Each structure stands twice: as structure tokens, then as C-alpha cells.
Amino acid sequence: MSVIHRNRRLDRVFDSEVQRILDFVGRGIGVRIIGAPGSGRTTVVRNVVANLEKTGMAIHFISGLRTHRSIPYAAIKSLGLELRPGRSGVMDMADALASQLSKPGKHVLIVDDIHLLDNESLAVLESVRRRSDCPLIVTAPDSGPISRGQLAVMNSGREALLQLDPLHFEQVHTLVTQVLGSAADADTTARILTKSGGNPRLVVRITETAALSELLIMRGGQWQMTGDTLWNDHLRGTLEALLADLAPEEVTALHTMAILGTARVDVLQKVVQPDVLEGLERRGFLSVMDDHHNGPIAAISPPVIADYFRGQKTLRDRHLLRNKIAGALEGVPQTTQGNSTTADCLSRVLASLRLEKGNDDAVTARHFHDHSAARERTRYERWQANKSATNAAALLRVYWGAPVNVMRATRVCQETSTLNGDPNDILFLAITKAFLAIYSGQGVNTAVDILKGFAEHNPEQASTAEAAVLFINASHGRVAPMPEPSAEPQQPALPGLEGLVQSLLELYRFRPDAVLSLTEKAEDDDTFPHLRPFLHGLALFAAGRIEDSLVFALDWRAEARRNLDQFGVVASSYVAALGLLYRGYFEEAEYLMSSVFAMGRPGFVVDVLYDAMLRLAGLRHATTAISPSLSIASQARSEVPDVGPLPGIGKGAHELVAAETTQPSVFDRLAVKLIKRQMRSGYILEATMTALLCTCLCPGAPVLDLLRKILRDSGVTAHDQMMAVATAVVEGDHKLLGLLLKHYELDADNYQIGMLLRGALKRHVLEGNTAAAEAMAEASSMFAARFPSTNEQLSFNTFRTTPLTEREIEVAALAGHRSNVEIAEHLGISARTVENHISNALRKTGATSRNGLFILVGNSMAAR
Template sequence: MFDSEVQRILDFVARGIGVRVVGAPGSGKTSVVRSVMSNLEKTGVAVHYVTGLRTHRTIPYAAIKGLGLDLRPGRSGVFDIADVLTSQLATNGKHLLVVDDLHLVDSESLAVLEAVRRRSTCPMVATAPETWAFSKGQLAILNNGREAHLQLDPLHYEQVHMLIAQVLGAPADADTTARILTKSAGNPRLIVRIAETASLSNLLVMKDKQWGMTTNTLWNEHLRGTLESLLAELSAEEFTALHTMAILGTARVDVLQKVIEPDALEGLERRGFLSVMDDHHNGSIAAISPPVIADYFRGNKNLRDRKLLRRKIAGVLEAVPRAERENQTTADCLVRVLATLRLEKGDGDAVTARHFHDHSSDRERIRFERWEANKSAANAAALLRIYWGAPVDVHRAARVCRETTTFDADPKDVLFVTITRAMLAVHTGQGPGAAVDILQKFADDNPHHAAEAAHAITFLSASHGRVPVDTFTSALESKPSGMGGLVHGLLELYRFRPAAAYDAVDGQNDDDAFSHLRPFIRGFALFAAGRIEESLVFALDWRTEARKNLDQFGVVTSSYIGAHGLLYSGHFEEAEYLMSSVFAMGRPGFVVDALYDAMLRLAGLRHATTATPPALSIAAQARTEAPDVGPLPGIGKGAYELIAHNSAQPSTFDRKAAKLVRRQLKSGYVLEAMMTALLCTCLCPGRPVLDLLQKILRDNGVTVHDQLIGIATAVVEGDHQLLGLLLKHYEPDIDTYQVGMLLRGALKRHVIEGDTVAADAMAQASSMFAVRFPSANEQLSFNSFRTTPLTEREIEVAVLAGHRTNVEIAEHLGISARTVENHISNALRKTGATSRNGLFMLVGNSLPPRGAGIS
């Protein structure tokens, strides 16, 4: 889980630089340090390990004597022990001093370490809590010599998915992964313990090769010891403050300040047990972090029955006025929205997800009770609107659709309930046909709503089958308002007519029955038209507003647009966080769950190009019953399946990719076909797919990709002279990142096909382009067309094979020349490369850029 962090520490230590590793309790500090020690000991480094213990911090010399130093009788003072340890560090060979849990080391041991640090240049790796207020003695040890700082942040969704799979032996489904992430706030120790204890308690069971929840909770008594250890350092006031917050749930900060002492609140925030955020409704709000701590208090009977505390809180709540909603404005600035997104990463998406869950649950309960009291269409629409974005209670939603009375109801509410019933039929597996029948019956029974029902039928038919020909929507050419305009805009988006789609939804219409459909069409139309930066600013600003409004529907739809823009621009780290924050909320309502599955596939796309098969990819959590083609990129699973299971031969990939693109075109999903063709061309440029891409762009009058198409044509035709001219005169545009992908993909294709001359020319072109347009972003590309991944040693040998002999490689790696020869032979067989130089180009270009991932 911490490969990159371990490698960074190893790099620092190799240069004689010490490292301070900080993180919350349970963040993995000790695991990281132990991995570093294991790696160094394998290379002959002598590691001197000192650890602090909570029960030993008042015992003199307890930590330092754990080294087992050979002390002479009567010589056990600070400088005596320091002399012995310093002499050990001065012996031949490389040495490393490790101090784990520095904040728990006793004072006398700190004195010895300070003396040793003054006499020795041996680097030191130390771990400590991120918010710890260090004493003068602790700082004297840390601030001695060169030191790097490494922060261990909470894990995000994909990392949690992989960790659960390692702990339980199989991956968990999306809802389970999201729940564990939410409860643990991304804390590795808690993730492991929650997963282990839930499986022991039969709260998790294996379903279809994935772990799934059997109840709506993962709390169990086996977690109690883990939580008691986590809270052991709290004072009595801080412990009571946490109990108060557990009773209140997510609460406004001004409320907390009335029932909790300021020092206790400050202490909890400093220790990382308090998470503060803003929303439009309540101003600054706070919640317990990690949220599983609240379950600990609520699950303990002795702690639950504190009536005086509850009475005090109730009295304060009655006197607190409601905060007014703030008006927010947004600025059209890409740098700003990206900076905001990166800053958000430190807030903890798990706590935010818990806040969404609490808010949605409260709204759903209140609105259902209101509907039960009065089963009107207005009350039904208010409840069902929640299920469009937030997790859906299928039985409750079906009952509402079935029992709601429509007498004397607002036509918009009746239409909304009917459309929801139709979409629910699709969600529960009855199929689009059943949904169309529901709408058609409604139209027959309500002729005055026949037009709106027809638009809804068109939307469902186009989204779950094929887009009708233009004559089917000829009546919509006059740009109608309301439902007709939204459906028209969506169909134009499917057909890859972004300008027409944008025009169809231009302007504001507060009367939209489906309030998020208009901005969704507008934002994705900007992306489809090649206005990537505008699309990103629009989507990320919309997402920020949706998060503050606790609007899960808006968060999912805006994140889908933003993820496409970030991935297209090569901002993989930001895109992965954006999607991870959506996954942390769990599977959403039945209207946007298709976008949720699409983002799971998008998130798994990079892994799909580098692992065969991508067993632990989170894309496996997407519903497998999805069709191969879909109305928007990623909704159909065909493109992901094509890339994840790429063939050993580029020509076979060409054939399968061209077949998929033709299927997409036949269904009328031209936008999906264009994106599939563009991606496949960049990953493995070939004539069949490029011809289809050119035709799509030409037929729809799209010219923003002209430079990319010209370069791709020169690459496919092998016109290296023209390619050189095109790259020399290339002007940066929206496809700069895609051109880099294209050149790398062409290089690897030529290596696989054994065309050495073309591979050399492409390697030169790729290097020249990379020099002209340097980028720290990781390139998305096939590592190779292989059926078996290379081992770590085979990759090491392959990287050296281009410029060293077998004997030189053997001396460098400390192995025999015969072993090197075997590694090269295996690597050639696995990758399909035809020469040592080809193997070097193939594998060498697969490595991430130097420095990638280091902040």
C-alpha cells in the first residue's frame, strides 16, 4: 500500500538525508518504517531500531536499552551509552538509525540520542503523530542534520479497495468499500480492523467473488479494543466532548462551542478527531473523525445512558438560532478550481460522505413520514427526488409510486412520479420495454400530458437502445422549452453535435422538472466541442456548489464531466481523487448509477493498461450486466473491456476496436464512438480505427482535433519526414497530451511488430516532443501487448539491456550472466519484442517519468 512512500524514504536515506514520517494514529507509519528497514537490511545496511512504548515512557533508558547494547558494569550514564552506540554507527558499512513513535520515547533515551546525533552523521528515520507538539528534547533530535518530511495522508477509494482485497483475500463490492472508507476516514489500521472483524462477525459475506454487507452496519464488539487504543491518549474532558459530539451527530460549530469547553474542542481538532467543513445551510459544521468513533460511543450502553449530558445538549439546541444561507459566487478560472480540488484532498472525503449520508437519511425519513400522512403527488415527488441522487430504498420507492394519489395534483408532480416509476422499472431489471409501457399508458390516460410522456419515452428509448434518426425528432427543431428541449439537447449530445446540444439548453429555466439535466448537457457539450478548460471550470464549480448543498445528484453528474476533462488533460491524480470522493459516498440513486459505473471504469482505465488481468481494479465493481455500447463514454463497458483484455497482436486490437466503434455508430452513440476511436488511436495507432475517427469528425464538422489527426495519419502511413515537420510546427492545443500518448503508442506498436527502423524513428520523435512539451503527468499507454506481466527483476534487466552487455548487467545487479540471459529471454517472450533494443524501448518507455508522484 505504501510502495511510493517507502521508495521516497529509501531515496532520501541513500543520499544521507534523514526523514520525519508523520501521520495520524493508525496511518501506517510503523508499517512504512518496517518496510524501509526490510529493504535496507536486504542490501546489507545495519539498521538500529529504537521504539517508544506508551507504558515505558516514564522508565529511564527503556527505549535505548531495547537496542541490546553491550555496556560495561557501572558505565550506564547518558554519555556512556552514547559512546557505545556511536562506536557501533562508526563501524564499516552503511548504518541507519530508526526511532519509531518518537513522542513515546523516555527522556533519558532522548538525551542519549541527542548526544549520538551530535557525534554521528548517520541518517535517522523517525515517526511521530502529525499534530504532535514536540518537546525541546524531541526537537533536538529531529533538527540535527538534513531532514525530509513525509506526510502519510488518508487512503482514497482505490487504495481502500486494494487493501480490503489483500486483507480478506478477495475484493469488496462498491457499497462495502465505500462504507469501510467512510467509517475509517481512510485510516489504514481501521480499514483492516473493520474488514477483519466484520467478516468474523458475519457482517460481510462472499457474494459472486466479492465481499458484501449482510446488514446496514459494520460495527461489532470486536472493534472495541481498537477504538479504546485509539482514544487512550485523550483527557477526560476530550473523551466527554467526543461523547457529546456522538449524541449531536454532525453539528454546527457554534452549537458545539456552547456545550463543549474550547480547550477540549481545540485538543480534539489538534489530535485529528474533529473535522470541520462548510455548507450553505448551516455555515461551519463539525463531525467526529474517523466516524467509527461515533459508533463506539453509540454502541456502548454505559456511555449511552448519560441523561444529564443529553439534557444539557437539548437545552442548548432550543436556544440556538438558525444560520442564514450564504450566497456564493464562482469565477471562471481553471487554475483556481484545480487548486481548490487539490486543497480539498486534505479534508477527508470519508467524513464528507458521512455528512451526505446523514443529511440524505434525515431528509428521506422526514419526507416519507410526510407522504405517509398525506399520499399526494407533491409529497411523493419530494421524496422520490431524493432517490434520483442518494441511495434508493427500492421497496419504499415502489410503494410510493404505487400508492400515490393523483387527484387534483400538479401535472409536473404527476409526470415526475410517472417517469420515476418508469426508471425504477429499468433499475429493478424489468427492462426499457416495461418503462416505455408505463409511460405510454400514462399518455393514453392523460392526453393533455401526451407530449411530455412522448419526450420521456424518447429519452428512455435513446438511452437504453439506440438513438432515433433525425426525422423522429423533427418536431423538436423549433427549440421547444421544458422537457422537449432537454431531451432534444441530450439526443444531440449522443449524436456528437455539441453545438446543437448547447443551443438546445441555452439559457436558464428554473421550472425544469429535472433541474440537473440542463447543466449536465451544457457542461458535457463544452467538453465534446473541445472546450476542455471551460468544461472543467463549469463542472468543478458546479461540483463545489453541489457539495455545499449536500446534493449527491449534482456531485455525481458534475464529477462525471470533471473526470473526463481531467483525464483528457492528463491530470490523473486530480481525476482519481475526484472520482474517489464520489465512490466514498457509495452507489447513488437509480438515475445516476450509470454515471457511477462509468466512473468506476474510467478510474480502472490506467490500471487496465498496465496489468493483465486487472483483478484488483475497481472497475470490477461496475455492474457487469451493462451493454457494450452506451449513450455516453464509459456507460457502455465495451471500450473498457477492449483495453483491459487487449490482444497479444496490434492487428487483432485494430479489428476489435473498429468493430466496437462501428457498433457504437450503428446505435447512434456517435460521441461514444468518437471518444473510443480517439483513445484507441492514441494507445495503438492503426489504419482501421483512424479512418473511422476521421470520418466521424468530418461528418460532424469538428475541426479542433485537426493537428492530432494530421500527426496520427503521418504515424500510421510511416511518413517520418512529414511527421517531423508536423511535430516541429505543432502549436499547443487541447490534444497536446494525446499527441504524447500517440507517439508512445506508435513506438510500442513498432517494437511489437519488429519494425526496428520505424521504432527508432518513433523513439526519436517521441523524445523530441517530450523535450519540447515536458510534462510531469504520467502518460496513459499500454505497457505492452502481453499475456504475462514482467517480474521486477525482468524489468530491471530490460531497462539495462539497451546499452549494456550481459556481463555488465550481471555485475551491476550482482547476479550471473546466465541469469541475465534467462531474464532477457523470458522478457522477449512475454512482451513480444524481437530484439534487445526493442525490449529496452518498450519497457524503458513504460516507466513513469522521473520524479512522478513526488510532491
């Protein structure tokens, strides 16, 4: 329809939702799209219309308007029905619309904002729905009562439900990039997500108005905030429209909550009527979550609404509200809840993670921020009153995990008196000074000098300081080679931090069994309270015990979230993300990492893990044809080495996968070069993970030989089945491959083997080896039949240098199992046009057959 225009900013964000609706409509099933105001309901419908128009389907579009709700027949008359004079009743209009729907061809009826339709129009639609089996697409809010008239229209015929949830970090990153023309940094994206609550309309408006108000400026190729706020007066109209349907008592309640801030529900009920709170929660303006310390808490959602009320200049009302709040909160008792954690099974922790996925990242992130800010403010005031080492350590510990105030941290390090201080606090202060030197760009040498100077003046703690030096040198340079085994009796494990640092080096060297033997017995260290569980979870992952690692890490993460421990959340999420990605749980992994990104860049000890997760999150993006400028990995710091101690900390692996390489031989050469650099640095675990990824994406002999050597030298046997399959694939022994796949016993590498077979298939197609490609396709199909997986198979998309058009991809995706005539009928174009599209796609991709072309485009269509 000519009156509908696509919002290109939101197109890519809602690709999967639009495709799901098209699939339902293609099978004659109607769709109900529900979501909060600003969630993108109308945008999704407009994109559906644009796609359906390409197929030649007749579209009958009705849009509900708030101002026309009380005007009889206002909505139905927008269709421009041809009526006989004097015949304008419900049945007359129903006859005219039913007549249009009965014309030859395919029809679809679309109603945007059905809750705003007048009763007469609903009556017409109910009558038409009883006569026609035309699929109906409607949009409606996800809260509030549904009238009988609306139900009568929606509940006729088959219907699917599509819920539009708040956007997560990666989607917000994509949308902000499209609005601004280039990416914003991670902190800016996190702030926009936090303030908007993931609401697409608010994401766009906050971004646009912040740029208009010069609250965002371009620095170093990225948009960054110029201050600590994104609120500006240009947002006022957007917020007023969002709040337009609220009752006066609900607006007053939001105003009260804006003054009070995040608060316990029992506290809110003292100043706001419970039924008003329930109404706000039902409408989506109030988010409730559990707080391990204080019980259920509530906050305004989206959080930018609180900025709107705080920015109002109605001082008299605010004074009255403040007095009311102060009087009601006198003597409110504090409550606590018990603490319990369990480690049960993978299905339980995955179910908990998927249930959490429906929560609001923005509210959770704001709660973490409020808690950290309150702790930081209180401890800083305490330090100002008494600049002791104990008070300094308490404050600086906040900065290890929560966002850093560099100027304040530097001042504390410089002005704190260590006279008569606790030795452990003084040691913590010295280690923090070293980390802060690295974080502020002074370099590793400066950090090492700080610790060596401390060791000289405090010989009784020299061994612990030397362990910290070893930790810093190994994590920012290279790991010393593993000592040769000797005939002397094995030395007992070192205590405390010294032992944990030695275990960390063993992890870098890819000796997980040695790490597990210590971490299963050792206790948490006071200086590095999260180092032991971090090592234990990663050692389980490195040893091939992926499920054990996931259960351990996700339980740890759940406990850290309950304790509002950002350090623990970031560290546990990194371990869990590795396991989820290894098993192909991409949606769960992306949500988990998105929840970390929403909190903004963390403290200076775990910020490298934050960057690592940005690169890990960009791996799937790197295998697609989407513009690299939209990749979430672009928000990670670029001034880092290619190799790092753990997967993702070095940028080399991501850049290798994201590089525009179309020849498998070139990819092999670059991969071998990177893996050898990782091995020379002593980062054998990272080299192993890189070699595994490269072998599965594009299996080749040079990388496989390196991987085989690493596993043999490390004594890790968990991947033996996959290595046997990979060897048969690379050597082209299809008979042996068939036997191996037939007798394969399910293990942690199930997903990797499926990816390996798909990668080999694509490699043979690119190299023009038709016979090998057919054999690999058969093997891949047999394995998929034995072990069906709902997870998307990660594999290279080969269209980076010679991109296909959208129509060429659509045709190629059907070329493997349909004739030109069938494709033409499906897409509503001529068979000659289909033939031209296939010829162009074969020329651009280098594929030698229709089936080969179908295989090559399979990855780009997999998510759909």
C-alpha cells in the same frame, strides 16, 4: 532485520510512499513520516526496511514503546550495542552507536514512533546525529507538540517530509480485496471507507471483524453487507487502543458528540469546552467542514468512534448527557450564509480541487448521508399524513440523487392519490415510476408503457411524456439516425424538456455545436433540474473545449457540494472526470471519483454515471500488470451492454483495454469491431472517445480511419493537429512527423499527442521494427522537451501474459542507461545475475534489445 515482518495487506497501498522514501534515502536524505494513529506509519517503515535489506544496506532500527517511555535508555538498548562494563552513560552509548555507523558500507538509522522514546535515548541519538551523516528515517504523529529532544534528533542534517493522508476509495477497495481475498461491492467499500475515515488500520480491522461476525457474506462473487451496520463487539479493543491517550474530558466530549451527531460548531461549543474541541481537532478526532446552509459543522472522525460510544450500555451517563445537551440547545438560533459561484479559470478550479483532496471523504460522505436521510424521513412522514402528488414528488426527488429505499419508493408510487394534484407533480410521479421500473429490473418496455399510458390519460402533457419516452429509448437502446438536411426553414428549438431531450440526442450523435447553441440559451427544466448543465458541460468537452468544460463542471460540483446536492455532485463529477482524464490529471481525477464512490451508490437516475466512473477509474489500472481482480472497475454492474450512450456507461471500452491482448493487430481488430457497434447504435460520441483512446494507446490504420471519418462527418475540427500527427505516425512518415511536432501549437490534445507517440513507440518495439522505434523515440523525446509534462503517460503494459518478476522489472528499468556492472552495484547483486535477469526479461517480453526492454517496462515504473 529478522524481527520486522511485512504486512502484505498494506504493501500495495503504500507502494508510492515507500518508493519516495527509498529515493530520498538513496540520495542521502533523511525522511520524517507523519500521520495519525493507524495511518500506516509503521507499515511504511517496515516495507522500507524490507526493500533496503535487499540492497545490502545496514539498518539500525529503534522502536518506541508507550510502556517503556519512562525507562531510561530502553529504546537505545534495543539495538544491542556492545558496551564496556561500567560504561553505560549517554556519551558511552553514543560512542558505541557512532562506531557502528562508521563501519564500511551504507547505513540508515530508523526510529519508529519517536514521540515514545525516553529522554536518555533521545540524548544518545542527538549526540550521534552530530557526528554522523547517516540518513535518518523517523515516524511521528501529525499532531501534538514535539519535544525539544525530538526536534534535536530530527532537525540535524537534510530531511524530507512525508505526510500519510487518509486512504481514498480506490485504495480502500484494494485493501479490502486483499483482506477478504476477493472484492466487495461498491456500497460495502463505501461504508468501510465512511466508518474508518480512510484510516488503514481501521479499514483492516472493520473488514476482518465484519467478516468474523458474518456481517459480510459472499454473494455473486462479491462480498456484501448482510444488514445496515458493520459495528461489532470485536472492534471494541481496537477503538479502546485508539482512544487510550485521550484525557477524561476529551472522552466525555466524544461521547457527547456521538449522542448529538453531526452538529454546528457553535452548537457544540455550548455543551463542550472550546479548548477540548480544539484538542480533539488537533489530534484528528474531530473534522470540521463548511455547510452552505448552517455554517461550520463538526463530526467525530473516524466515524466508527461514534458507533463505539453509541454501543456502550452506560445508560445513566447517556441520560445525563442527553439532558445536558437538551438544556443547552434550547433556543439556538439558525444561521444562513450567502450563495455565490464563479467560473474563473482552470488553475483556480484545479487548485481548489487539490486543496479539497486533503479533506476527509468519509466525513463529507456521512454529512451527505445525514442530510439526505433527514430529508427522506421528514418527507416520508409528511407523505404518510397526506398522500398527495405534491408530497410524493417531494419525497421521490430525494431518490433521484440519494440512495434509494426501493420498497418505500414503490409504495409511494402505488399509493399516491393524483386527484386534484398539480400536473407537474403528476408528470414527475409518472417519470419516476418509469425510472424505478428500469432500476428494479422490470425493463425498458415496462417503463415505456408507463409513460405511454400516462400520455393517453393526460393529453395536455403528452408531448413531455413522449420526450421522456424518447430519452429512455435512446439511453437504453439506440439513437435514431440523424435526419437528412432539408431545404425547409429550420424549426425553432423546442421548449423545456422536449428541447433538452433533443439536445441529448444530438450529444449522443456527436454534434456538440448544436447542443451548445441550445444549452447556452435554455433554462433549467423543473423535471430534470440538472439536465441542462450536464448537457452543456459534456458538449464543451465533446467540442474539444476541455478547459472550458473543466472549469464549468468543477464550479458546478463545488456549488452542488455546498448545497448537499448528491445528484449534482455525481453528474458534475462525471463531466469533470472526463476532462481530467483527457488532460492526464490522473491523481485529481481519481480523488474526484473517489469522493463520489465514498458516498455509496446514488439514486436511480444517476447510478449509471456512478458505474461509468468506476470503469473510467479502472482504465489506468487496466494498462498495468496488477491483477484484474483488484481493479476498481470490478465494482461496476456487469449486466450491461458493451455499448452505451456516453463514455463508460457501456462496458466494452474498458474490457477492450483490460483484455489480455499482446498483439497490436488483434487489438486493432477488436477495437474496430467495438467502434462500429457503437456507431451502428447511434452513439457517435462514445465511438469517438473509444477511437481516440485506442489510437493513442496503440496507433493503427484501421482505428485511425474510423476516427478520421467520424470527425469529418461531425464537422469537429478541434483535433486537426493531433489527427495530422497520428496520420504521420501510422504511415511512418518520420520527416513529416518531425515538422508537425516542431510547428505544433499547444492545444487541448497536448497530452494525447504525448500518449500517441509513446503508444507508437511501444507498438514498434513489440513488432520488432527497430528503425521505426528509434525514430519514434527521437520524436517522442523532442516533443517531451518542447512540452514537458508532470503527468504520467498512460500506455499499455505488455506483461499480462508473461509477467516479469519484481527483480526482472528492477533490472529492466535500469537497462536502458546503465551497464550490467553499474546495475549490479546499484542493486547489490552480481553482474552475472544481472545478465541472467535481462536474458529472461527479453525472452518473456519479446523485446529485441536492452533499449526496447527498457521502453516496455517504462510504464510500470512511471508512477514511481
